[in-house]
Amino acid sequence: MSLSDYLAPKQLEVLHSYLNNDFGMMILTGAVRSGKTFIDNLLFIYELRRTARLAKEHGNKHPQYILAGASSDSINKNVIISCMNQFGVEFKLDRHGHYHLFGVDITPVSTATMAGLKGARGFTAYGGYVNEATLGVEPVFQEILQRCSMPGSHIIVDTNPDNPQHWLKVDYIDKEDKKMKKLVYHFTIDDNTHLAPDYVERIKASTPSGMYYDRAIKGLWVTGEGAIYRDFNERKMVVDGAPKELKYYAGVDWGYNHPCSITVFGIDEFGRYYLVDEYTERFKEIDYWTNVAKKLQQKYGYNMPFYCDTATPAYIQHFKNAGINALNGWKQVVPGIEIVASLMKQGRFFVWKNHTQKFMEEVYNYQWDDKAEDKPVKEMDHVMDSMRYALATPIHLEELKKQHQTNSRNNIKAGLKRFGL
Incomplete structure (x- = not known):
């Protein structure tokens, strides 16, 4: 033998x-x-x-x-x-x-x-x-x-x-x-x-x-039960670079004792989103984060919007006073998660390798709370919240704009019909 x-x-x-x-x-x-x-x-x-x-x-x-x-x-x-x-x-x-x-x-x-x-x-x-x-x-x-x-x-x-x-x-x-x-x-x-x-x-x-x-069966290292972003695929979505011509958006999740996180995403002409920068740290004052935001402005454009967590209005105003385009982020958690998850499912979500601090750690540990219906566990969520503001807010606003335009056209048609035109 x-x-x-x-x-x-x-x-x-x-x-x-x-x-x-x-x-x-x-x-x-x-x-x-x-x-x-x-x-x-x-x-x-x-x-x-x-x-x-x-x-x-x-x-x-x-x-x-x-x-x-x-x-x-x-x-x-x-x-x-x-x-x-x-x-x-x-x-x-x-x-x-x-x-x-x-x-x-x-x-x-x-x-x-x-x-x-x-x-x-x-x-x-x-x-x-x-x-x-x-x-x-x-x-x-x-x-x-x-x-x-x-x-x-x-x-x-x-x-x-x-x-x-x-x-x-x-x-x-x-x-x-x-x-x-x-x-x-x-x-x-x-x-x-x-x-x-x-x-x-x-x-x-x-x-x-x-x-x-x-x-x-396949012997793969994949996320466990309860993971929110189950369609995130590291092998396909972590890339060595990003296109040069992108439109940029930033998201801000405020914190001090808990980490504060700023993420920057760029979208290309094909509707693909790239996470190109992330800063996540604890125990930093608002002046520190203002300087971070200014550096990101220099890098990605002074008109880049920063969609912020509205829980701390004074910080948003501080950004505005410093010349930063700080705007209110869309706070609907589950619909926002659905938008981000949809981008991943469609293969339109990418992460620039070695350009993040805590994203990879959080994305695999961001879990649904099994004790609360349709709520994430409030742990390992700072980058995830920042990401949601950066991605879901402009997409949501664009959807509202399209709905408004559709409603306006329908209202005009209805008015013309009333006058027999």
Whole structure:
């Protein structure tokens, strides 16, 4: 029997990279039942043999390796028992709760809470295997990385997808830094060619559409239940630049203890909107924001309207006194959200990469309040409110203008008819 009979093509690709590439971290992310944990468990066995060999070369009689998971129970079920069943190995358990194989001390670390820091500190490891990484907290993950400081150490990471702004995706999967020596592999359920086709079809047919299907079947990092802007697609909507000829609008959501946010959008001749600038900060006085607005005027035009939250009229007047074209923003929340969401759905909404501060964080965490009908949760909403004022207000005003023109034409026609003309 060859490896191709034992491993699926995607698993063979991962194994080939493990054996032939120089790397520091390997992350396998994707769908359930996609085969990623199986190949990672196999690599874990390879890692233990490799650790034993390196320790012998270094004269280290008690080499340590980290095995991490959300809890001791998940470590045992997902890795230890699975490895014994799949590969016929026998782990020995000592009185400290450590596992032993091939002469390697395998130190379990729980990652779900900060309490896991205690188990990860105080020793140096030849490597680590982190199972279910998204269920852990980042400080424990970072501590594991710091512990694995022996020359040539590896970190193997296994995870299902989560929110696109999860620390694992933002700080590790998406981070572009060659010094990380990182390999990332994405799995879908179709990558596991050893699953029975009728089982795969049944799972696909029974998995709800939307977030559930995208995560479980496609292995995508998408927004969860309750997200307001569910049609926001980072891969399609975050762009490297914006057209030069745009008409600009700004939105302002006032704040002090809570963040104040100013966003600037440009619209092109095809009705496509681009978020080109965003300033979001706390504890800044109105004079600071007036200076920000003046800088934006210089950049995008002195007549650019700033559609403002009407909750603080004195700030709007302060802008006006400084020569800023400050106008009242349209305050209807749900209709305004509907307008913004419609732009996203139509593919008319874009974000200029690296030109925002808090937009990406808020858009994925802006949620409907399940305790209040048709209301967003009043958290992570400052950029979202600013965006709504900037986009929905001029669109709403244009719709009112069209309605007024239509009504005026109808009134003229009715008058002429009354006079028999």
